Amino acid sequence: MDYQSSRHRIPVAGGGELNLTRFQPERIHGLPILCWHGAIESGRIFHSRSGKGLAPWLARQGHDVMVIDQRGRGSASPRPARGVSFSQRAVILDEVTAALAACLGLSGQSRCHVMAHSWGGVLIAAHLARVPSSREHIASQVYFGTKRQVRVQNPSKWLYIDLIWKGLAPLARGLCGYLPARSLRWGSDDEYAASHADSVAWVRETPWRDAEDGFDYAAALAQGGLPPTLHLAGHRDQALGHPRDVARFVEECGPHRHALRVLGRENGQGRDYAHLDMLTHPGAVEDVYPQALAWCQAHQDDTVLDEENTEETAR
Numbered sequence: 001m002d003y004q005s006s007r008h009r010i011p012v013a014g015g016g017e018l019n020l021t022r023f024q025p026e027r028i029h030g031l032p033i034l035c036w037h038g039a040i041e042s043g044r045i046f047h048s049r050s051g052k053g054l055a056p057w058l059a060r061q062g063h064d065v066m067v068i069d070q071r072g073r074g075s076a077s078p079r080p081a082r083g084v085s086f087s088q089r090a091v092i093l094d095e096v097t098a099a100l101a102a103c104l105g106l107s108g109q110s111r112c113h114v115m116a117h118s119w120g121g122v123l124i125a126a127h128l129a130r131v132p133s134s135r136e137h138i139a140s141q142v143y144f145g146t147k148r149q150v151r152v153q154n155p156s157k158w159l160y161i162d163l164i165w166k167g168l169a170p171l172a173r174g175l176c177g178y179l180p181a182r183s184l185r186w187g188s189d190d191e192y193a194a195s196h197a198d199s200v201a202w203v204r205e206t207p208w209r210d211a212e213d214g215f216d217y218a219a220a221l222a223q224g225g226l227p228p229t230l231h232l233a234g235h236r237d238q239a240l241g242h243p244r245d246v247a248r249f250v251e252e253c254g255p256h257r258h259a260l261r262v263l264g265r266e267n268g269q270g271r272d273y274a275h276l277d278m279l280t281h282p283g284a285v286e287d288v289y290p291q292a293l294a295w296c297q298a299h300q301d302d303t304v305l306d307e308e309n310t311e312e313t314a315r
Contacts, residue, residue: 002026003059010102012071013094014086019069019076020102021047023059030300031139032064032107034099038118038145039199040179040187042073045117045279054115054279057289063296066103070095073189080190082177088123088198089212096127100134113296114141114227117279118241119199121146125253128227129220140299141229142292145241145275147249150203156238166200173197208252218252225256230295232288234273235264241275259295263288 003025010018035046046067047053055065069076116124121143150161173179179196181187208217233246243262263273269287
């Protein structure tokens with residue numbers, strides 16, 4: 001099925017803009033899908049310049065797909081720089097709100113599905129904790145490698161989390177006034193100083209509270225939880241989304257209809273997936289993408305939201 005792509009600039013309260021790349025098929029089936037990237041990356045995690053990736057694949061299946069670049073990512077302004085910064089709270093309250101409104105407005109629908117990679121899932125869940133009215137607009141979610149705290153102990157965690165993210169990155173942030181992840185080859189996009197500092201605090205083994213006003217995200221989600229959510233973890237992901245840390249995040253999100261699946265050979269996939277290749281490897285077209293789409297298709301109807309919370313785990 002063919003699709004057309006278009007780009008839209010979405011103004012955000014507090015200044016700046018989001019970029020929204022829309023993949024619109026000729027014939028649309030089901031609800032639109034909003035895609036949200038993680039830290040030090042952009043929406044390119046969902047689509048390549050050659051037309052590969054999850055977003056074009058979903059469009060070929062007949063879904064209206066909208067991929068967000070947060071402020072400062074891709075070509076969305078303003079670029080991270082000394083004196084130019086936004087906190088995680090600004091993302092949670094302003095950016096996610098603007099993106100949801102744009103997705104629903106462009107599609108003409110009242111509900112959508114959300115797919116988020118890595119830290120993007122933390123930000124979406126935090127939004128739903130602070131803005132519970134948004135839950136009625138999200139039919140289901142798929143989180144790829146999403147964790148908050150990193151509690152596993154292994155050499156990969158010590159290198160990527162302890163040494164780089166919590167050690168060297170704050171030093172680089174202090175020197176530059178932002179995190180120059182691209183030039184340091186730590187990621188595909190730079191990060192605002194405030195949002196990086198906030199994420200470092202949340203990765204530590206501390207309660208899930210807002211740095212600015214102390215809002216308790218875990219307590220808020222305990223009162224209602226998330227829409228039906230498929231949590232995917234890579235069997236080979238040793239630090240950035242280890243299956244045990246993903247499982248801890250599932251519990252932290254409170255009661256919600258969910259499934260936790262670990263992507264690897266022992267669970268029927270063609271390879272053991274890691275943090276990025278669950279979205280970027282050619283094999284994901286057969287191993288991963290259909291699972292995400294099937295979850296959304298199974299949760300199109302409002303009646304599903306009234307069912308008893310269930311859990312499905314594959315470890």
